[in-house]
Ligand code: NAD
């Protein structure tokens with residue numbers, strides 16, 4: 001099979017590429033990625049000399065570049081996106097450009113190329129925020145609460161409209177919060193791991209009691225691989241980790257792993273529009289694809305912590321660039337995180 005993976009140099013994309021090629025070593029795979037601040041070729045360095053693997057640098061909004069990369073592809077797995085909620089609050093425009101316009105350009109190129117399947121990797125955030133009970137199912141109405149999730153919701157709706165109008169063979173997936181190796185350390189878990197290792201304050205938003213449903217990136221990749229193997233066009237599938245935890249619980253655990261007191265935790269001004277709780281009902285994926293998460297965050301966090309401790313050159317390198325400016329401004333406004 002020949003796959004085109006957009007955003008394959010990012011966190012989930014690079015984990016997926018490794019996961020897929022381990023399971024399907026004879027497949028051809030093209031990674032198409034703009035290498036924004038979040039994309040890193042070091043995430044794929046193990047594949048450099050591998051037959052059947054190729055990297056193409058380009059933006060998904062560039063129709064001509066996308067068309068060339070798509071040539072001969074049977075399946076597209078679309079990860080490329082602006083993915084960080086806080087950045088979407090500081091500067092929403094690029095989220096619309098990449099996540100909405102870029103996705104539309106890709107859909108058209110994929111239709112033209114006649115791909116067999118297009119996996120549109122989306123997020124549980126499109127459903128908005130839950131109260132203290134209930135879980136998101138595929139039937140939950142969309143109610144995105146920030147510019148990032150609104151841009152993902154817009155691209156989902158466009159994908160479904162393309163299915164209905166053109167018979168576009170798209171499957172939409174909604175993953176919950178991923179954690180694991182190669183996650184850019186702007187996101188909660190790797191940010192707190194690195195800061196705890198260095199004994200720096202951990203900027204916890206609001207009262208720290210927001211809840212996320214954590215899925216190990218390997219389990220998310222397993223779900224996505226099952227879609228490529230058995231997914232049915234026009235369908236939507238949710239993937240969760242059965243691991244609802246408050247941010248405060250995770251922050252305390254990270255302090256423990258770093259051998260630090262939880263006095264490092266610093267409550268700072270909340271994220272505007274902060275969704276309170278996410279939880280995923282993945283019964284449909286379990287029933288139709290045989291999906292089940294294989295690990296809990298308690299079991300996996302020590303290994304993830306160790307991964308960051310063992311990969312200091314990787315994170316020092318990516319943290320040395322433009323990210324520093326974002327960090328300084330955002331956390332100064334929240335009154336913490338120095
Ligand atoms: P990431 O930010 O780590 O990686 C995004 C990748 O997309 C980077 O390699 C970047 O260079 C590339 N990219 C960005 N803009 C591009 C453009 N215009 N053209 C081409 N490439 C571009 O993101 P991630 O956390 O790996 O998320 C991947 C996908 O999964 C996203 O679509 C996101 O919405 C979705 N998702 C993420 C999570 C999560 O917890 N991280 C959960 C569910 C769904």
Ligand code: DAU
Nearest residue numbers: 083084085123124125176177186187188203204205210247
């Ligand atoms: O649910 C899936 C989504 O999960 C993905 O679609 C997004 O791409 C991904 O970024 C993630 O969004 P969140 O906003 O839930 O993740 P983030 O890591 O930014 O934050 C997790 C929680 O931790 C959230 O409640 C905010 C909180 N937080 C985050 C940061 C960066 C803090 O308390 N302090 C922080 O400094």
